[in-house]
Amino acid sequence: MEMALWQSETTSGLVMKVEDALEMACQTHPGMARSHNEDSVACEVASGLVVLADGMGGYNAGEVASGITVSVLTTEISQGLLQDSPTRCDQNSGDEYGVLLLRDNIQRANASIYTAAQSQPQYAGMGTTIVSGLFYDNRVVVAHVGDSRMYRLRGETMEVITQDHSLLREQIESGMLSAEEARFSKNKNLVTRAVGIEERVESEISIHDVQIGDVYLFCSDGLNDMVEDEDIQSAVYAMQGNLPLAVEQLIQMANDNGGRDNISVILVKVKSSFAAPNQWLEKILNWFRK
Amino acid sequence: MTAKLILSWNGAVIREYPLNKERMTIGRKSYNDIVIDNLAVSGEHAVVVTIMHDSFLEDTDSTNGLEVNGVPTKKHFLQNNDVIEIGKHKLKYINDHITQTTSADFERTLVLRGSARPSSAESTGDNMKSPTGQNKSTVEEVVAKTGKFDALATATSVRQAIATPNSAGKIAVLQILTGATAGRELELVKNLTTLGKPGFQVAVLTRRPQGFYITHVEGGQFPSVNGRALTNQAHQLHDHDVIELAGVKMEFYFKDGRG
Numbered sequence: 001m002e003m004a005l006w007q008s009e010t011t012s013g014l015v016m017k018v019e020d021a022l023e024m025a026c027q028t029h030p031g032m033a034r035s036h037n038e039d040s041v042a043c044e045v046a047s048g049l050v051v052l053a054d055g056m057g058g059y060n061a062g063e064v065a066s067g068i069t070v071s072v073l074t075t076e077i078s079q080g081l082l083q084d085s086p087t088r089c090d091q092n093s094g095d096e097y098g099v100l101l102l103r104d105n106i107q108r109a110n111a112s113i114y115t116a117a118q119s120q121p122q123y124a125g126m127g128t129t130i131v132s133g134l135f136y137d138n139r140v141v142v143a144h145v146g147d148s149r150m151y152r153l154r155g156e157t158m159e160v161i162t163q164d165h166s167l168l169r170e171q172i173e174s175g176m177l178s179a180e181e182a183r184f185s186k187n188k189n190l191v192t193r194a195v196g197i198e199e200r201v202e203s204e205i206s207i208h209d210v211q212i213g214d215v216y217l218f219c220s221d222g223l224n225d226m227v228e229d230e231d232i233q234s235a236v237y238a239m240q241g242n243l244p245l246a247v248e249q250l251i252q253m254a255n256d257n258g259g260r261d262n263i264s265v266i267l268v269k270v271k272s273s274f275a276a277p278n279q280w281l282e283k284i285l286n287w288f289r290k
Numbered sequence: 291m292t293a294k295l296i297l298s299w300n301g302a303v304i305r306e307y308p309l310n311k312e313r314m315t316i317g318r319k320s321y322n323d324i325v326i327d328n329l330a331v332s333g334e335h336a337v338v339v340t341i342m343h344d345s346f347l348e349d350t351d352s353t354n355g356l357e358v359n360g361v362p363t364k365k366h367f368l369q370n371n372d373v374i375e376i377g378k379h380k381l382k383y384i385n386d387h388i389t390q391t392t393s394a395d396f397e398r399t400l401v402l403r404g405s406a407r408p409s410s411a412e413s414t415g416d417n418m419k420s421p422t423g424q425n426k427s428t429v430e431e432v433v434a435k436t437g438k439f440d441a442l443a444t445a446t447s448v449r450q451a452i453a454t455p456n457s458a459g460k461i462a463v464l465q466i467l468t469g470a471t472a473g474r475e476l477e478l479v480k481n482l483t484t485l486g487k488p489g490f491q492v493a494v495l496t497r498r499p500q501g502f503y504i505t506h507v508e509g510g511q512f513p514s515v516n517g518r519a520l521t522n523q524a525h526q527l528h529d530h531d532v533i534e535l536a537g538v539k540m541e542f543y544f545k546d547g548r549g
Contacts, residue, residue: 167341171346175365176346176348176365177346177367181367190341190342231480231481231482234480234481234482234484235482235494237484237488238482238484238488238492238494238507239492239494239507240488241488241489241492241507241508241509242492242507242508245505245507249482249494249496249505252498253481253496256498256499
């Protein structure tokens with residue numbers, strides 16, 4: 001019985017859709033200290049897309065900035081995926097269409113926020129961090145700006161894949177602060193890049209092969225500032241069989257430790273292969289085009 | 291309140307310098323923000339970079355170096371009451387901001403624009419000849435523009451406070467009662483302890499400020515506590531509760547930390 005099930009999964013695995021291959025869970029919580037939540041999250045399993053944004057700005061401007069970013073990315077990218085395959089290589093930039101979708105739409109969100117902030121005084125200076133993952137063809141393309149992170153659990157090892165765009169990290173890299181001194185620094189929350197603050201934004205994009213069994217964690221600093229990496233790892237590892245519970249556990253740990261900031265958590269588990277079905281064909285066609 | 295440096299010589303206070311600029315230079319030459327007219331002091335001796343409420347001291351390749359609290363130092367993240375010694379002169383760093391922090395100030399995220407960042411060129415001291423600090427308080431400027439925030443916080447201290455064990459100094463223990471490993475004791479020192487094997491049958495024990503909880507994670511069988519099966523909810527554990535998971539019985543209890 002078990003065996004037969006397993007076999008049928010692998011045979012159909014050749015044309016596995018991304019939505020059947022991934023399991024996602026996401027949640028956002030205002031935390032214990034803030035009256036409102038400036039974070040926004042979205043999980044679009046049909047598109048293999050997750051977006052997490054941590055907004056900043058007075059009054060409700062933070063929510064507006066993170067909300068704009070999440071809605072621009074989810075709407076535009078799911079539309080874009082209907083037009084073309086994410087694996088298609090763009091002739092001009094040499095990048096894949098999937099990469100362009102993330103980069104261009106973060107730029108688009110940036111323009112929307114920047115324009116709104118310029119025209120409406122109550123939104124002046126608003127901005128947001130972002131971390132977004134687009135899963136296709138057994139890979140994840142991750143784009144980020146600011147200090148929202150993506151971690152990967154593979155086997156028992158959890159790693160931070162994104163590098164924060166924060167003053168603290170820059171100080172450590174330039175040798176101004178040692179890692180030890182950084183633990184006691186009071187300016188953990190100064191980000192050096194954000195979406196919507198300037199006319200253009202440079203997002204950092206990287207592509208990673210995924211493996212079956214990998215669990216990806218996307219979070220705002222409300223999680224990783226309050227919970228040690230070791231505890232994040234043990235919770236995700238122990239609860240990988242129940243993602244909604246794992247998400248709740250992470251938020252609860254952040255709140256138990258004080259919950260000083262809004263907390264957003266997205267978990268994505270790779271259950272099976274989701275190779276692009278026409279990859280070999282496309283490769284041959286590309287080869288002929290040369 | 292702005293942090294400040296108090297310059298003294300042989301125990302006599304010479305002058306106080308509020309750290310109200312992003313970069314304050316220290317040296318013998320008259321264009322420095324803090325001038326120490328003594329031949330043991332280099333023309334451009336050191337710089338203090340202040341960002342929000344944090345100040346960093348850096349020796350700018352001075353001839354005779356400097357000491358902080360008696361230790362020769364090149365770079366230092368200044369703490370309240372640190373004493374910087376340059377030759378026979380002393381500079382005491384006073385920053386009583388930390389005690390004035392309110393919880394509302396904590397953990398705001400703040401954007402630093404490019405111009406507000408101390409670039410590597412600046413920290414090597416190239417700008418020392420512009421004493422009028424054109425990038426005066428750029429952080430404050432950003433704060434003004436963005437309509438916010440006082441960004442400071444030490445999450446670390448809070449975390450440490452909470453990570454201390456049970457308030458009565460007792461350690462929670464799980465002892466296996468049946469099966470091949472009967473008698474074995476497991477001290478619950480971690481915030482989360484996994485029972486079972488991921489992918490099959492898993493329950494977790496979590497340590498929270500209110501106490502210890504058991505939660506069913508995955509698997510066909512729900513663990514039971516004192517003979518009653520758990521639901522999907524986390525269940526708080528009490529001293530001498532008996533847990534049964536996949537046919538193995540375990541007892542949860544508190545023991546004396548020193549035992």
